[in-house]
Amino acid sequence: MKYLSLLTIVLIGFLSPLNAQDAITKYFNQYVDDERFTVVYISPKMFEILGKLDIDELQDEEAQIIMDVVSELEGLRVLTTEETPLKFYEEAKSKINTKEYEVLLTVRDEGENVQFLIKDEGNTINELLLLVGGEDEFVLLSFMGNIDLDKIAQLAKKLDVKGVEHLDKLEEENNNDER
Numbered sequence: 162m163k164y165l166s167l168l169t170i171v172l173i174g175f176l177s178p179l180n181a182q183d184a185i186t187k188y189f190n191q192y193v194d195d196e197r198f199t200v201v202y203i204s205p206k207m208f209e210i211l212g213k214l215d216i217d218e219l220q221d222e223e224a225q226i227i228m229d230v231v232s233e234l235e236g237l238r239v240l241t242t243e244e245t246p247l248k249f250y251e252e253a254k255s256k257i258n259t260k261e262y263e264v265l266l267t268v269r270d271e272g273e274n275v276q277f278l279i280k281d282e283g284n285t286i287n288e289l290l291l292l293v294g295g296e297d298e299f300v301l302l303s304f305m306g307n308i309d310l311d312k313i314a315q316l317a318k319k320l321d322v323k324g325v326e327h328l329d330k331l332e333e334e335n336n337n338d339e340r
Contacts, residue, residue, distance in 0.1 A: 184257045185290065185303050189238050201239035208234045208306065226315045235306035242299050250274060250294020253301055262290060272296045279308075289313065 192198045212232040242249060262278035269275075273295030280288040286308040293300035304313060 185238065185301070188253055188256050189240055189301065189303075192240055192242075197242050197244045199239070199241045201237065203237040205235040205305075208236065226312070230309070230312045230315070233307040233309065233312075234304060236303075237305070238301070238303045240299075240301040243297060246297065246299035247294050249299040250292060253292055253294075253299075257290075257292075259290075262288075265289075286310070 189200075189202075193200050193202075208231055211228070214228065259276075259278055262280055265277040265279050267274075267276050274293065276290075276292045278290040278292070279286050280290075287305065289302075289304040289308050289310070291300060291302040
């Protein structure tokens, strides 16, 4: 547990704006300084640093899960708000070319829209994009790197980052597909 706490503190300390200028980055940067939003950005360099930690020394199961995920990731962006969430959801969908992505899962339930989209090359997922819009919240979450969806879902359960609870829907769908 102490490794999880340390990792969380380190990650928060490295929040910074993105360098690339794709549509998600532009949308993210548009609201990065807006006080209505909770913003998390973990740079590729931070994931590189975390990937170099000595995994053999980590005995804690949570720390091991984190290290397994982190070693393959290159970046993470999270943008959430509870103010006019449907407006931001629709705006994000209009500004981000979702046609560049393959729809992995769509859930529309009780006024909440959840979309999981991926960019992939062959069997490798390079980006996992989560868009959530409902009456209560808007979430844009983008994982970049070599992505193992099962590991991401495990990580989501261990970290307390607003919005990642929606990854449980993806894990449920994966488990249903395997049956």
